[in-house]
Structure formats: C-alpha cells, structure tokens
Amino acid sequence: INIFVMLAQERKSELGMLRAVGLRRSALVGSFTLEGWSYALGAAVLGSVVGIGVGRVVAGVATGIFGGGDGSLELHFAAEGSSVQNGFALGFAISLVTVLATSLFISRLNVIRAIRDLPDPSVTRPRPRSLVAGAVAVAAGGAWSASGIPADEPFATLAGPVVVLAGMAALLSGVAPRRPVISVASATALAWAVVAFGLLPDAFEGADIAVFVVQGVVLTAAAVALVSYNQEAVAAALRRLSGGRSMSIRLGLAYPLARRFRTGMILAMYSLVVFTLVFIIVLSDLFAGQVDQFTADVSGGFDLRVSSNPSNPVTADEVEARDDVAAVAALADVGAQFATSRTGGEFENWYVTGIDEDFVEQGPTALEDLGEFPDADSAYRAVLSDPDKIIVSDFFLQGGGGPPEAALAPGEQVSLRDPVSGRTAELTVAAVAKSSFANDGAYVSLRSLAELYGPRVAPNRLLVAAAPGADPQVVARELEAAYLANGAQAESFRELVSTNLAFQTQFFRLMQGYLALGLVVGVAGLGVVMVRAVRERRRQVGVLRALGYEAGAVRRAFMVESAFVTLEGVAVGTTLALVTAWRIVANDTFGELGFSVPWLEVGGLV
Template identity: 45%
Template sequence: MIVVAVLSLPFLFVLARKPILRRLALRNATRRPRETALVVLGSLLGTAIMTGSFVVGDTFNSSIRRTAYTQLGPVDEIVSVNGLSAGPALVARVANVRDPNVDGTLPLVATSASVASIPAPGGPVRAAPKSQLLETDFAAARDFGGDPHATGITGSTPAAGEAVIGIDLARALRLGVGQSIDAFAYGATVPLRVTRVLPKLGVAGYWRGDETASNNVFVAPGTIAGILGRSTTRPAAVPPQSIVLVSNAGGVEGGARLTGVVNKLLGERLGGLAASVNDRKAAVLDRADRSGRSLSRLYTSLGAFAVLAGILLLVNIFFMLADERKSELGMLRAVGLKRASLIGAFATEGWCYAVLSAIAGTFVGLGLGRALMAAAAKLFSRPGDDSGIALHFAFKWASVQRGFVVGFVIAIVTVLLTSIWLSRFNIIQAIRDITEPRRHRPRRRSSYVGLGGAAVGLALTTVGATSLSFLPLMLGPVLVFVGVGPMLARNMPRPVVNTLIAAIVLAWSVAAVPVAIALNINIDVLLFVVQGLVLVGAAVVLTAQHQQSIGHAVSRFAKKSLALRLGLAYPLARRFRTSMTLGMFALVVFILVLVSVFSAMFSGQIGTFTADASGGFDVVVESNPSSPVAFDALAREPGVRAVAPLVTTNVEVVAAAGLSRPREWGATSFDARFVEHGAPKLDDAGGYPTDAAAYRAVLASTDLAIIDASFLASGGGPPDSAIGLGDRFTVEDETSGARHTFTVAAISTPDVADNGIVFGAAAGRSLFGTRAVPNRAYLDVSHPQQFADAFAGRFLAHGGKAETLRRVVQSALSQQQQFFLLMRTYLALGLVVGIAGIGVIMVRAVRERRRQVGVLRALGFQAKAVRAAFVVESAFVAVEGVLIGTVLALVCAWSITLTDAFGSALSFRIPFGAIGALVLGTFVCALLATAAPARSASRIRPAVALRLAD
C-alpha cells in the first residue's frame, strides 16, 4: 500500500494545490458518468484477474493447510519402528522426553486394514479398503499437545470388541453408533461394534498417507497383537507400527518451526534404534505453500494475457479521450498551460479511474476467485476418491492488497505513459484538428536508440545460447530485429521494413519453442506468455501494415454497401487504435485456443495413452498392504493370462538436484514378469536401444530407476527440480528409515497409474527388506471389465480393488480435461475484457462521430445503415483479432508437437468444435456489445448532431 500512496502523492498534490488542473481532471471524469463507468469497467478486469489468481493460491494453500489441523493437529513429528516388539524400546527412549521445545508425546500402535460394514440381510456390503486400526490411551491423547480441542479425542479408550471410528469412515460405510463392522488384517477378521464417532481432527483424524480421507478405527489396546496372533497368512507387506507422536511447542502451525531442533533432539534420544523420524507437519505446510505459490503463479501467468488485453484497452480509451479533446487540449496549451501541467491534468483524471477500478476490481477478483474455487472444489473432490483435496474458499488480506496494488500500478503506469505520449502534439494542428503528417523517415536519434536495443538483443542472445536460458534466447533476436528497424527505414520504404521485421519476428517466435526444446532448455509457463505476446505483437504490426489491402479485399465482396464501406473506413484509417483493439482480441483468443488445442490433443490420446501405460496388461489391482492378495494364486485362475506383481508404497525423496526439502513420492518395484509382458512405454529409453532393454537394465541393477516427466512436480505447475536422464536422487523408506540412491536410467510416458519411481525387485528388497511383498499387480485378463467389477467383492478381506487400465487413463485424462476446462473458464475472462473493450470503444466512437453521423443522416444515410456501419466496424476488428489469435495458437501448438516436449504420443489435433464455438461466441458477443452503441448512433437526430441551432 506504500507503493500506492507514493504513486498517488503527485496526483493528490494536483488535486489539493492546482485548482485548474483539479477542475479539468474532475470535471472531465464526471462529465459523462455512464462513460466513466464504462472506462472503470474496462480497467477493473486487470485487477480482478490478479486478485482472483492470488485468491486461488490462498485457497489451495489454506485447504492443504487444513490437513495440518484435521489429520495431524498437535502432531508435528512421527517417530516409528516396524513391529510391536520394538515398541517398548521406542516408547522408553522418546515418550518421556522433557524439553521446552516439546509439548508432549503420545504412544500409538497402528496398522493398515480393510474395513467393511456388516449389512442387514439383503443389504449391500460397503467397504473401505484403505483404513487403519489404531490403539492409544484416550486420556493421554486428550492431554497430548496441551489443547484437548485440537486432538478431537473424546470419551474413554475403547474396550475389547468396541470400535471408535472417524467420521470419514462412518460416511464411507454409511453407519453410526451401535452398528457393527468387520476389520480385516493379516488374514484375520475382527468383528467390532461402533461405540462412538469422532470428528476428523487432530489425533482422531491422524493419517500419515496422501489420502485426504481418514478412515480410522480406534480399537482396544492389544487388539492388533491379537490379530497378529491369529494370523493365518505369511508375513504381511507392512507390519504394524509402534509409533510415538511428538507435539512441538507453539500450537498447530507454529510448532512446525521447531521441527529442525526437535528432529535433532529425537535423533539423539533414539541413539542406535532403527526408527524413522518423519516431520509430517512441516512437510504438509511446505506442500501447502508450494502448491499455493505454484497455482498462483500458473493463474497469474496465464491471466497475464487478459491483463495485457486490459492495458491495451486502457491505452485505447485514453487515445480516444485525447482525440476527442484535441482542440480543447491545443487551446489549453495555447493559453499557457505547460506540457507537464497537461500531463498532470490528464493523468490525474486517469488516477481517479485507476483508484476506482482497482477498488472495484479487487472486489470482483474476490468474487471471481470464489466462483473459480467453487467449480474447482467439484473437480478436486470426487465421490469415492480419497486422494482429492477438499477445497475451502479462503483468502489473505495480504493477497487482496497485492491484487489492488498490482492492478493500481498497472493502471497508473499505463495512464501516465499514455498521458506523456499524448501530450506531445503540435498546438496549432491540435487546435485546428489537423492530422499530424506522418514522418516518412525515422529521426537519426531513433536509429541510434534502435541500434542500442539491437546491441542489447545481441548480448541477450549470446547469454541465452550459452546459458541455455529461454527468455534471453527468445527475446534477444527479437530485440535485434526490431532494433535495426529504424536504421533500415531511413534507407528503405517504411512499410517494407515493417513487413520484413514483423514477418521475421513472427517466424522466430514460432520457432523459438521447438528450438528451445531441441536444446533441452526448460520452458516455463511464463515463457509461453512472453512468446504469445511477441507473436501477437508481430502479427498485429504485420496486419496493420497491410490493413488497406485487407480492407479493399473485403469491400470487393459488397461494393454497393455503403454501410460496409463506412464500417471499414474507420478501422482502416485509424491504424493505431485498430491495432490496439486487434492486439486485445488476439491475445485472449491466442491463449484460449492454445489451451483448447492442448486439451483436445490430450483427450484425443486415450487409446495411445492406454496402450502406452498398460504395457500389454488390462487391469491393475490393489490390496491392503497388511493383507495382500496372493497374486501367484490369482495367476492360475481361468481367464487370467498374465500377472505382474508389484510392490508399491510411498518413499521420501530426501536428496535431488534443486530439492529444497524432502518430498513424499510413490515408488514401485517390479520383477521380470512385468518386462516379459511388455511393460509401460518409455518416453526416453536413455542410452538403451529399446524400452525392454531399459527395463531389463533397471531390473538387473539396484541403482537404476525410471521416472516420468512430472517427477517432483506440484500443484499443476512446473517441477521443483529438473531431474533428467543420468541424474541421481536419494530416497528413504518412511518405515525403516533406510536410504537408497538411484540414477535415472529412462523417462516413462505420463505416469497415469501412479507407479511413481520405478525400480527393480532387487532394489526394492534392498530398500524395503522383508516387507517387499507385492500389494499391487498388473493383469492381462480375457474380460477386463467383468474381472474388475467382481474383484472387490471377491477380495474384501484383502482390501481388494481393481480397475481396467483404460478406466485409469480415462479417469486421469478426465481430471486433466476438467483442469483444462477450469483454465479455459478463467482465461475466458480475457474475452470479457475484449468484449467489454469493444463495447467501450464503440460507445466512445459514437460520441466522437456524432457530428459525422449527423451529416450522413442529413445526406440521406438511413438509420439502419448507420447501425450496420458500426456493427461492421466492430465485426471487422473482432474477426481479424480472432483470426490472428486462432491461427497463431494453432501454429504454436503444431510447432510444439513437432518436438517431444509433451511425449511422443501427443499428436497435433484441431478441436474444430471448441474453436468454432469460441470464435462464434466471441464474434456474437462482440456484436452484442456493439448493439447498444450502434442503436444509439442510429438514433442520432441530424439537426441535434450538427448543432445547427442559432
């Protein structure tokens, strides 16, 4: 806000101490309230888009942060050992820790389990395959961390045969107090009666995995040991865990700040005990911040197109205002008003608009953010999916302020620069309303400035090429081409020079992304914005240069239509203004079409993606790690042609290039059966001749792994660290604390089946030890859908779940499509800028041409022809803008698919329907926005317009 105050000081000074300038500014601003409202409307969208983007980030941040309260509460660190026998040693070393940084500790025993409701006769069985059994002392749990309300624990510890369940499980199984459930683990079944339902909060909601649902069953101490005693199966993949939860001083969020100190303390206390210390709270908060920032950045970057369109609109409006007041401004200069004062008056008027639009835009942005998040909430939280984020709208005042400040600064800088530019007029020509003659040759000074720019461009190009950095590599040559323009124009006809340079810049902008990808340069979302901007700029210059020829070609179709001639005459004659409007439309259409094309290209690849991801298999099955399905037996069933068992669990990536703090990531180990049947396709097999050779090399080694391109990515944005072929990274088993370092041997196609890091069985055994028991498998079966439908019922006690790989791909693509849809909805706001802009421009045009319309009407121009002329004018500009944006986006998308940036499976595809709807919708909306001003123009009474009164 200090920035706003400082930037406002000169204008406040003008308002307070310069009565003439104040009068000019305020009276001009309030002279036509309806038009002032339109100007503010046109300008507020930039602020709204920025505020909306920040609010999206805040909502994601806050929603993920809620996990800290709902699934952890006072829990900051989780200290765990495998098995029950090591429990007492762990508790002895950690549970009695006394330190000012530690609020308390809570011993706990946990094991994963599958839970099913016991139905009434004839009723359906409902199951929650991913659940956990927990044992703890409820009295101690309530005291844990010093705030009983943060733990969610009430009542007494459950007695034998009793279950206190979490609200998520109660909802999933649709049951309540007094009803019964079966818990399945280690081959045993335990019948339990529900005595209480706890909220999803703190210890009651304790959950360590990625899932957002906490399917918890608190049971009597000794129940898990009893289950193990009755176990009839071989050792389970994941044994029960003895845990001590640690609460740091400083409340739910504040405690995470002490994690480093407490970790060190716990390490000392554990001594040689093979226990894992997991700083879950800090990781959740870090993930919240990272996702929030990442999404804010994504939305802000893409929203930049709409913001830029808003800036062009503002410039256009100011040019129109200046044109209308040309004589008045000339007179003011003639009677002695200094140029600086004129800038002051104009900019102060603009300051009034900027303040109003920034305030209104902030509120609109909040509403926009809320609407977006309401749509996104449905997308991210789907029924039956435990992994989605439950989005809750939230915003920080700091973000609202930031939106206001950014919007205000953009508006005021635009206004100020435009005012300075506009004040450079010839007084006599302004008074007499004579068009200033165009300079045929640029000034020598312009040539020198241009050459300076070209030198900077050359330096940038060199830096970009040597450091393999996209931005300087993209912009450097553009600056060189544009910089030499004025010098060339001194010796060659200006139109030829402009055409040449615009064409070269256009070609380079299209080629830049493929070139960068070929050079393995990392491309950021923001860079697509820069590319789009340069592309559109060059295309608009090129179009403006040949506007007359385009106009003549169009008028040939309707030689006799005077309305058409008149409608085209204005945009063709006022090239600067037309270019601004064209740019505005082209920018927003460009990004919308680009996103639509990418959306279509991904959605059209379901067959390819399925084939790539399945590796010859049809179905993927999962089971609870405490009681996995016997996959070898499954292989002998009729209709099952092949089974490739996998060990899948989460690991902590503790070291990787650019990784700021440990990240939890999926990991899967495979054996020879996975490769023999085909294995999922690789995007880059590294130095290996075939995909199979790469998989075999990984299988044979304990140090090689396969990752996909989104490894360590978060929040839909770019990955935190760029890990590629040959890079090394270290993972840690969350249960045993064992570490292993891998080298990236190959890059897989998009990991739609959530395999995560893929490595060989030997590496899996080395990392997970005896727990490396398969809990997941890829199957080749004769009737995939039937098999998948029947699987859960058949393997209820194992927490069995099966899905066809086609369905898995479909589901992943569907989520992606919805994300694209959300992006398009957001980007469509840019269209609102464009359409509102054309409305504002046409309203101003009617005002400006009132007298001319009067003359035309006097000469015999029919009212409907006047209306048609205005409609033709806006239609011409809208069609040109839409065409430029569409063509550029298609060329851009096509050029990207020439590379393998998004995988070789992605082929160029034009979504004719979506683009057609977009183009038609934009066109129709532009016409609708023109309807009111056109009607008002047609109603102008000639005598009034001509002001023929005596």
C-alpha cells in the same frame, strides 16, 4: 489508452482553444491526469468487488474438480483484506501510470491543427529518442542472442533475434519508408518464432511451457504490427469482395485505416484474449483425445491393477486361477528414500517397486529413454539380472504439476535407503520410464529389494491381464467384491487414465471460463471505443446525413468498422494459437501427443 486517446480526439478543438488562451501544457496534462485518475479509482474499486465475486465462483468450481478421488484437496474460499488491498493498489497504480503516459502523449498538440480539427501530419524524420531506443535494442538483443544461442538458452534463442529486429526497424525507419520496414521486420519475427524450434532443436528440447507463452506473445505482437501496417491491403481485398460499390463498407473501413495506432491497440487486446482461449481449448482437446495412447503406455500388457493390505495381501495364484484372468504379475510397493546429484546428496521420500519375470514377460510400462538398451524388454531384464540397476520415471522425486523438470538420465547414480533399517544401496539408472498415472515407484528387481528390506517386502499390488472377451472394468468390480476382506481395491487402467485426464480437462475448462471474462472485457472495451468513436465523429455523421445518407447506411458503416477490427483479432488470435499448440506437440513437451483441432469448439468461440 484507447479510450483516453479517443476522449482527447473528441475534445481536440476544445483543447486547442484552451492552449490558445494561455493554458500551459503542464496544466493540460494535470487536468487530463486528474480526470483519468478519477476513472481509475472507480474502476479499481469496482474491479476489487467483482474480483472477490469471481474468486468465490472459481473456488467453488475448483472444489468440484480437486475435491474428489485420491489425493483430494479441501478448498475454502477466503478473501483477506491484505490481498484485496494489494489487488486494488496494483490495479490503481497501473492505471495511474497508463493515464499519465497517455496524458503526456495527447498534450503534445499543435494549437492551429487542434482548433481546426485537422489530422496530424505523417512523421517523415525519426525522432532522436527513437534512434537511441533502436540502437539500444539492437545492442541488447545482439548481446543476449550471442550469449544465449551458443548455450542453448531457449528464451534468448527465441526472443533475442526478435529484439534485434525491433531495434533495426526503429533505426531503418529514418532512411526508408516505414511501412515496408515494419512489414519486413514483423514478417521475419513471425517466421523466426515458428522455425526457430526446427532450426535449433537443442535449445528447445524439453522446453518449459513458459517458452511457448513467450512464443505466443512474440507471434501476436509481430502479427498485430504486420496487420496494422498493411490494413490498406486487407481493406482493398474486402472492397473487391463487395464489388467496390457499397458505401457502408467504404465508410466503415475509412476510420480504422486513418487511425492506425488506435486500431492496432484494439487488435492487440482482442487478439491476445482470443489467442489464450483458443490455445487452452486446443490443449484441453489434445489431452482428452489421448486416452488410448496413455492407457497403452501405462498398462503395458495388463488391463487392471489390484492393490491390497500388505499384511494380508491378495495372492497372485488365487487371482490367476479365475476364468476371466489371463495373466497376473505380483509387485511389491514400499516406502523408500532416495538421494541423487539433483538433490544435493539429501535423501527424499519416494516409493520403490519390486518387479519379477511375470511383469516383464506380459509387458511392462513403456520407457521414455532406453539408454544403452535396444528395446524396453532388454532394459527391464537387465534390472532383473543386475541388482545394481534401477528404472525411474521422468517424474522421479518431483512433485506438483506440469511437465517434468531435470529428469535423471541413464547412467546416473542413485542412492536407495531403507527408512526403517537405514541400509543403503548404490544403484545406476538403466532407463527412464514414461510418466505414469499409476503412480509407480522406481523399479528394481523383487529379489534385490528383499535383500535390502528383508522380510518386510511382500507383493501387495497385482497387475492383471483380463481373459479375451472379458471386460476389465467388470473384472475389477468382481475382484474387489471377492477380496473385500483383504482390503482389495481394483481399477482398470483405462478408467484410471480417464479419471486423471478428466481432472486435467476440468481444470482447462475452469481456465477457459476464467479467460472468457477477458473476452467479455475485450468486447466491452470494443463497445466503449465504438461509443467514443461515434461521439467523436458527430460532426462527420451530421455532414453525411446532410448530404442525404440514410441513418441505416451510417449505422451499417459503424457495424462494418467494429466487425472489421473484431474479425482481424479473431483471425490473428486463432491462427497463432493453433501454431503455438502445434509447436508444443511437435516439441514433445507433454510427451508424444497427436495434434488435432476441435473445430466445433473453436468455431463456437469464433
């Protein structure tokens, strides 16, 4: 849109003359549309080819991330003709619509002003369609908010009032100065997108990541509108900082201030790219910095785990007799089938883990929801004493990645079935454990599990607490070597957590690299816009040179112009990304994380 608007501005006099000699508006739209479609066709072809290359690189990097460790995925690059055609068609279609809309917009020119290359006058009275659109937005946003907020629907709670504000701004612009109206509406939308989580916490409790994506879009759009309509204040501050005597700064700021729509479009494009990159950098750092906390939640009072062959398991007494071991708890993991109200009564495969007194005494896995119990110890002891109770994790019966969805709550009923014998037991959820990298099953007492499964239940996993001064990783390697005949696999909990977080961090790095292409496109787009801006203002540049301005001064003015828009985009995108990441942490979407900012990485991006 920016490029075509600037192309029209560059040829404004030519277009005015064509209209003056009788060229109809429809013919003008047709010529511009055909020109734009030729550009779109070339861009779609080039984009499809480059996209195949980028996909090949992404597949190679993803293979390195997901190709190792337990549950590895074997990825192969494939570029099907239908996928390439769909991508080409979608990109070309979007370009066609954009070019047509832009052509209709730029064809509405005044012949006299176009021939004389005069700026368009400011609109003092709103157009009827703007009033209609504003009224529709107010009605739709109000209805959405009225139905969604009482029901604690997060999208309606967050975006509904913002739609109302946008409609009110369109309506009030006809009776009040446009700048204060847009400024107040944008500032209010910004404030609402930040404080809504604190004012209505029930609506955003356990919210999906998509809610925060919407929050980022709302914040970015509101901030761009606020900055675009207050560019004069920003420019005045810059002029004061420079002493007000630099002609390069005054010239460099003049064009962005005079072309507010174009400046706003560039600012929005750049802000969104920077926002996404900074957001992913911060999230990646948050997860990478939580190794100690996650390890404590997963391990409880133990340091490592030892898995062995169920038919020839490593015994707890043998391991506990070692000098480098302080305590051992024996657990039994067996395959099971569960049915809950969330599964519609259908049984689904999962694991069940039998626990005993040693596990609870040394320190079990942390709990997310204690239910009716005062502490985690009481909840686990209730499971040991009552064969009808079970503790599940918030990822119980859920696959895939991302935050858990629709987790069970204490008090809900669960049906446990032995897939071999078909015997079932009706259990009540006593508490909900935190997400565990150890892939534990649902916890029941070892005694009740043996009653349901019979002699097939045998402790096949040991949790080991290392003796004071012993290195858990060294102990794990020695246990593997000592019990090789039992098929023992030992791993410290810290190593387990670090490995899992490393996969997540590498995935975030992959996303950063992919989105960095967007930053490159944004920079390239800014470069194209600046080239068009120079061509559009060849006459003004010639006048400045005729008045005695040196080529260096004109060059510095264009550098100030590009830096002005770029720095605004960086400031807006970075600030809003930090706000959105902070809200995610405060909302406990990914559990209890401590908020921190990797200033070195963020500074490098900036």
